[in-house]
Amino acid sequence: MPVYEYEALLSNGKTDRGIMDAESESAVRNRLRSSDKYPVKIRQTKTKSGGADKGSLSQLSIFDRIKPGEVHVMTRQLATLLGAGIPLDTALSSIIEQAENSSFKKVVAQLKESISEGETLSQSLGRYQRLFPNMYINMVRAGEASGSLDRVLSRLADFGEKQEALLARLRAALIYPAFMAIVGMGILFILVTYVVPNITQVFEEMEKALPWPTVVLISVSSFLQQYWWAVLILCIGLFFLIKLAIRQKSGKQAWDLVKLRAPILGAVMRKAILARFSSTMESLLGSGVGIIESLEIVKRIIDNSHISQVIDQAIEDINKGRSMANAFSGSPWFPPMFVQMVAVGERSGQLEEMLAKVSDASERDVEAAVLGMTSLIEPIMIVGMGLAVGLIVLSILLPIFEMNQMIS
Numbered sequence: 001m002p003v004y005e006y007e008a009l010l011s012n013g014k015t016d017r018g019i020m021d022a023e024s025e026s027a028v029r030n031r032l033r034s035s036d037k038y039p040v041k042i043r044q045t046k047t048k049s050g051g052a053d054k055g056s057l058s059q060l061s062i063f064d065r066i067k068p069g070e071v072h073v074m075t076r077q078l079a080t081l082l083g084a085g086i087p088l089d090t091a092l093s094s095i096i097e098q099a100e101n102s103s104f105k106k107v108v109a110q111l112k113e114s115i116s117e118g119e120t121l122s123q124s125l126g127r128y129q130r131l132f133p134n135m136y137i138n139m140v141r142a143g144e145a146s147g148s149l150d151r152v153l154s155r156l157a158d159f160g161e162k163q164e165a166l167l168a169r170l171r172a173a174l175i176y177p178a179f180m181a182i183v184g185m186g187i188l189f190i191l192v193t194y195v196v197p198n199i200t201q202v203f204e205e206m207e208k209a210l211p212w213p214t215v216v217l218i219s220v221s222s223f224l225q226q227y228w229w230a231v232l233i234l235c236i237g238l239f240f241l242i243k244l245a246i247r248q249k250s251g252k253q254a255w256d257l258v259k260l261r262a263p264i265l266g267a268v269m270r271k272a273i274l275a276r277f278s279s280t281m282e283s284l285l286g287s288g289v290g291i292i293e294s295l296e297i298v299k300r301i302i303d304n305s306h307i308s309q310v311i312d313q314a315i316e317d318i319n320k321g322r323s324m325a326n327a328f329s330g331s332p333w334f335p336p337m338f339v340q341m342v343a344v345g346e347r348s349g350q351l352e353e354m355l356a357k358v359s360d361a362s363e364r365d366v367e368a369a370v371l372g373m374t375s376l377i378e379p380i381m382i383v384g385m386g387l388a389v390g391l392i393v394l395s396i397l398l399p400i401f402e403m404n405q406m407i408s
Helices: 025-034 067-083 088-098 103-115 121-128 134-146 149-203 212-247 249-261 267-286 292-301 305-319 326-330 336-348 351-407
Strands: 001-008 015-021 038-044
Touching: 015 088, 015 103, 025 038, 025 212, 038 103, 038 134, 038 351, 067 103, 067 149, 067 305, 103 121, 103 305, 121 134, 121 249, 134 149, 134 267, 149 212, 149 267, 212 249, 249 267, 249 305, 249 326, 292 305, 305 326, 326 336, 336 351
Parallel strands: none
Antiparallel strands: 001 015, 001 038
């Protein structure tokens, strides 16, 4: 269906701008007039290829790149505008005007159109669950029911910005070690497949028994020269085989357990899960979502089968009348500190505040642990590279030493 951009005058004299999918320009005019809007300008939008955009606005193409940061900015803007007393449809019109990403502009325009047709914001958001997850939609629904939509949106913006900032810091900390690993592997590959063969060719022509390290080096070098493509195919095949195994229920459970119990990395993973669990629960409960519904949402957000089992058991225990602290007290994945903080929060009626403190402490622990690991990775990689290069050099020098001894 074609897509049209329009500009119309409202009954109060203000200008309304937006995007609408319709069969024709006259259909856009009729729909605007039926909404008490006087059309001033209507034009059909074009796709990047120059043709008319025939896609429905209710569907997002896999090629439409919308970053999470854009959703956070929209949420913050919407919270600010609603907090200032601006109506929802007018606030969305303002966001449409400011949006730079055409795909995101279409999404907001469709939200505005759905709301003008009588839907609530949470109902409209439900069409775009790839952009707005269940947590987001449920919090908005709770805000609509309680009449505090602006505060809920502000809380959502805080949550999204906080999560994005943490991920950005973790990515930045891991970029240098990853770069070092790629460069190191590349150097070793070049040494073994190009440099070593030119040097060891002299030893092979001597037709003399060589030391075993040199024999191993020559064999590895020769194998990689001839069958590097087979090694590459094997690695790629192994990667996809592991991915396929993880998609199976038993494989996923095993992989999830490895992530939780792995030395060093397991501790970081457990803290990261605790941070996300606590921050999400704090946001949901603070927005008026019930504790059982909040746990159901968190279970879907945290993609770990063992944590999901713990949450399922906790939901069952809470439904039987137990407190949240007691429900999580027997789990090996939730530390005593978490249980104690939740117990204090339940007794004092400040559960959201206690969960926020657990989240902050866990996020600091995760960041410190990742920074500590990255600071260790560099010297470990340098030592590893030194040992590998040293073994190669030793394998080359051993025959030379033997030749010198024979000559002397």
